[in-house]
Amino acid sequence: MEMDKLVSLCKRRGFLFQSSEIYGGINGFWDYGPLGVELKRNVKEAWWRDMVSGHDDLTVHDGAPSTYEMTGLDCTIIMHPQVWKCSGHYDLFHDHMVDCKESQKRYRYDQIRGRWVTAKGQKIFATTMAEASEEQSAVERSTLKFFNLRNKHLDQLQWDGDFMPLTEVEDNDMVLAPDAKTLGTLTEPREFNLMFKTIIGALSGEEGTAFLRPETAQGIFVNFKNVLDSTRVRLPFGIAQTGKSFRNEITPRNFTFRSREFEQMEIEFFCHPDQSQQWYQYWRDRRMQWYTDMGLDGERLQLREHHEDELSHYSTGTADIEYAFPFMPPGEYGELEGIAHRGDFDLRSHMEGKLDPNTNPLEVETNEHGQPKWRGSGKDLSYRDDLSGEKYVPHVIEPSAGADRATLAFLCEAYTEDEVPDEKGNMQVRTVMKFHPRLAPIKAAVFPLVKKDGMPEVAKKIYSELKPHFNVFYDEKGAVGRRYRRQDEAGTPYCITVDGQTLDDNTVTIRDRDSLVQDRIPVDQVVKEIQDRLQS
Numbered sequence: 001m002e003m004d005k006l007v008s009l010c011k012r013r014g015f016l017f018q019s020s021e022i023y024g025g026i027n028g029f030w031d032y033g034p035l036g037v038e039l040k041r042n043v044k045e046a047w048w049r050d051m052v053s054g055h056d057d058l059t060v061h062d063g064a065p066s067t068y069e070m071t072g073l074d075c076t077i078i079m080h081p082q083v084w085k086c087s088g089h090y091d092l093f094h095d096h097m098v099d100c101k102e103s104q105k106r107y108r109y110d111q112i113r114g115r116w117v118t119a120k121g122q123k124i125f126a127t128t129m130a131e132a133s134e135e136q137s138a139v140e141r142s143t144l145k146f147f148n149l150r151n152k153h154l155d156q157l158q159w160d161g162d163f164m165p166l167t168e169v170e171d172n173d174m175v176l177a178p179d180a181k182t183l184g185t186l187t188e189p190r191e192f193n194l195m196f197k198t199i200i201g202a203l204s205g206e207e208g209t210a211f212l213r214p215e216t217a218q219g220i221f222v223n224f225k226n227v228l229d230s231t232r233v234r235l236p237f238g239i240a241q242t243g244k245s246f247r248n249e250i251t252p253r254n255f256t257f258r259s260r261e262f263e264q265m266e267i268e269f270f271c272h273p274d275q276s277q278q279w280y281q282y283w284r285d286r287r288m289q290w291y292t293d294m295g296l297d298g299e300r301l302q303l304r305e306h307h308e309d310e311l312s313h314y315s316t317g318t319a320d321i322e323y324a325f326p327f328m329p330p331g332e333y334g335e336l337e338g339i340a341h342r343g344d345f346d347l348r349s350h351m352e353g354k355l356d357p358n359t360n361p362l363e364v365e366t367n368e369h370g371q372p373k374w375r376g377s378g379k380d381l382s383y384r385d386d387l388s389g390e391k392y393v394p395h396v397i398e399p400s401a402g403a404d405r406a407t408l409a410f411l412c413e414a415y416t417e418d419e420v421p422d423e424k425g426n427m428q429v430r431t432v433m434k435f436h437p438r439l440a441p442i443k444a445a446v447f448p449l450v451k452k453d454g455m456p457e458v459a460k461k462i463y464s465e466l467k468p469h470f471n472v473f474y475d476e477k478g479a480v481g482r483r484y485r486r487q488d489e490a491g492t493p494y495c496i497t498v499d500g501q502t503l504d505d506n507t508v509t510i511r512d513r514d515s516l517v518q519d520r521i522p523v524d525q526v527v528k529e530i531q532d533r534l535q536s
């Protein structure tokens with residue numbers, strides 16, 4: 001699937017728009033249109049229903065060491081600045097950036113890729129920020145320009161090896177930056193904190209400085225005691241939260257994949273340290289299964305365990321659920337969700353003060369006076385088991401997903417082109433969004449075949465009966481074939497048509513989006529039929 005086609009469908013049919021488009025847009029920010037908002041809400045609702053509100057805490061689920069409870073929270077975006085100091089985001093939440101002294105552009109160091117090329121006896125490393133499918137043409141253009149060659153001299157360029165990240169190149173003097181005409185224009189990589197700053201109230205300067213949260217997780221940790229004290233919840237249990245997060249990404253790119261404002265769906269699962277490894281495995285497999293259940297193809301979806309040397313010593317496992325987005329180079333995957341075993345790092349940091357992740361066993365990081373570098377809350381965030389009497393700081397398993405990345409993966413997966421006959425029997429290319437029915441923005445559309453003979457009245461009655469149950473759409477404008485195509489592009493799984501026969505025998509046709517099979521069913525069974533089909 002070509003990404004351009006999806007991007008254009010998303011705009012044309014109202015899934016996604018560039019934010020503030022009439023003013024030229026703003027990089028890294030996206031708006032969901034009338035269909036997109038329904039799709040994303042369905043993704044978040046499916047997650048919440050399957051992980052939280054629909055969770056049966058009396059049954060031991062497949063792969064789980066025991067029963068467990070799930071509960072939710074909705075925390076503020078702006079929190080006490082100390083939260084981010086103790087969490088480590090203030091000191092450590094950095095990306096490396098490089099600036100180009102010639103073009104004045106700024107890039108994320110690890111996102112620049114390039115290829116070695118020789119011409120006129122000189123070897124250079126030509127780089128680009130273009131997407132995988134455009135990389136080669138981008139470096140060809142810049143290299144020809146650099147060597148002062150024309151298009152017809154393309155065969156004078158001798159390429160050496162495949163594309164590779166700039167991070168693997170040592171000699172900056174040989175590097176042609178993505179938008180430069182001369183060599184060696186990139187600065188050394190520098191750290192850049194990704195948190196957005198804001199000012200609270202009328203205070204200016206450090207005193208009033210606060211941050212937009214870069215993750216929803218910390219709101220859960222700092223409310224751990226509130227949840228324990230206000231509910232009868234017992235360990236093991238999870239607290240879930242969905243909501244906006246903000247990261248000042250250096251180079252937002254790939255449609256919504258890397259945005260500056262996005263939504264997360266996070267769970268912090270608290271358990272006894274002795275059981276944490278089993279819970280880690282449970283959550284890893286459970287979350288992978290969820291994406292499969294929601295329709296992502298096994299071929300494009302993978303679970304990647306981090307190697308031991310990638311893990312912090314306090315963690316016994318991290319896995320990423322990844323999807324082969326069409327804009328990635330062949331064989332590469334993009335992260336949809338991370339599932340991390342975080343030990344007791346977060347609760348202890350908020351209790352004792354920011355821990356130094358490099359100490360073993362974990363110790364509070366100190367300043368030059370031997371005091372905690374960032375003081376914790378001093379509140380006791382341990383848990384006392386009322387049955388055994390044991391008191392301990394729980395360990396945490398964190399399945400952390402992105403609602404926008406999941407939505408983008410569902411959009412990519414759904415995009416399909418096939419061939420169907422038109423009214424005259426000629427085969428035509430059809431674009432159809434094959435969303436899982438739970439995620440489809442519109443569940444059914446109701447059409448009168450023609451706008452006369454009492455058909456609209458019957459169709460409107462069916463629409464009104466369906467509407468309290470599902471998001472349905474009524475359409476009587478234009479040829480019925482065109483109306484089907486519009487619903488196919490919106491991903492509507494079922495179309496119900498009132499035709500001449502309806503007036504004789506009170507039946508309607510119900511058309512399946514994917515198989516195109518049309519069945520006839522009695523008018524008074526339409527609600528039940530749609531209900532059954534959506535649940536199957």
Ligand code: GAP
Nearest residue numbers: 215217257258259262336337338400401402405
């Ligand atoms: N609390 C852990 C945490 O935030 P993360 O891997 O940084 O972990 C979790 O983020 C998920 O949030 C990612 O797997 C991704 O789905 C989503 N995400 C992170 N940065 C994003 C961005 N700039 N744009 C869109 N989604 C993003």
